Structure formats: structure tokens, C-alpha cells
Amino acid sequence: MRSRDVIFWKEAIDDEMSSILENNTWVLTDLPQGSKALGCKWIFKKKMKFNGTIDKFKVKLVIQGFRQKPGIDYFDKYALVARISTTRLLISLASIYNLVIHQMDLKTAFLNAELDEEVYMKQP
Structure with a gap:
């Protein structure tokens, strides 16, 4: 990573x-007895312009949901993207x-429904 890029990545994380x-995405709380907290991971991506220069630095914090067990930790699945046939x-x-038709690039989109289950994540 170039040292000058560190400033841009820090701004994207902030x-x-x-x-x-x-958006009140989470509430900081103590982990209840018998529960386990899932880990999280930062996803870093550079969005490029058509001429190959960097447009912006994008960062997402995602939970490691693949560690959950169906029927125990969750009961429903949701698709986060539209099918190509729908598009x-x-x-x-x-x-x-x-x-x-207008194209939009949303900085933050909360498309998920309210969860019925309690999900605990380790702090980043």
C-alpha cells in the first residue's frame, strides 16, 4: 500500500x-451467557474511473455470518442483490x-428487514 493512500483509507473507514x-446499526452491550459473538472484517475496494484513475476509496465493515448454523443461529435467508431476470x-x-431509468450510486443503503434473532458481533 502506498503511504499516501493510507490517508484516503483512513477517511473511508471513518x-x-x-x-x-x-443509522443506529448496532447497540454496544455485554455478551449474554451462552451466546457467541461473530467476528467482522473490513472490505477495501478502490472505485475506478473509466480512464483508470482512482475515483474513490470504498470500505465496508461486514460480519462473518458464515459462522452461523442454520436452524440454530438463524431461520430465514435474504438475498441482498436482485436477480438478473428481475433487472x-x-x-x-x-x-x-x-x-x-436513472442509475444511482448509494453511499449507504440499509435494505435489510428487522431481525427476529439476536446477533452479536465483536467490536472492530
Whole structure:
């Protein structure tokens, strides 16, 4: 990693943490007896412009949900992305009804429903 990039990564991490805190994503609490906390991981990605220069540094904090056991730690699964067939359908409908499609790049999107289960994560 280049030393000048460290400043940009730090800013991206600070933005992600402030977004998490502003949206009340979690509550800091003691771990109840018999519960286990899942780990977390930082995902770093550079978003590039069409000419190959860096547009922005993107950072996400994700929980290591793959350590959960179905039927014990969770009961439902949710798809975080749309299927390609759904996307094609929406584009077809827009074409048929002469609608305008706009692309948006959201900085933070909370698309998940409220959880019925308690999930505990170790602090980053």
C-alpha cells in the first residue's frame, strides 16, 4: 500500500463508522451467557474511473455470518442483490411504457428487514 493512500483509507473507514453510528446499526452491550459473538472484517475496494484513475476509496465493515448454523443461529435467508431476470424485467417494462431509468450510486443503503434473532458481533 502506498503511504499516501493510507490517508484516503483512513477517511473511508471513518466515513463507514460514522454512517454505522448515525443509522443506529448496532447497540454496544455485554455478551449474554451462552451466546457467541461473530467476528467482522473490513472490505477495501478502490472505485475506478473509466480512464483508470482512482475515483474513490470504498470500505465496508461486514460480519462473518458464515459462522452461523442454520436452524440454530438463524431461520430465514435474504438475498441482498436482485436477480438478473428481475433487472431484465424492469428494463423491459421501462422500454414498453417509455419510462426513464436513472442509475444511482448509494453511499449507504440499509435494505435489510428487522431481525427476529439476536446477533452479536465483536467490536472492530
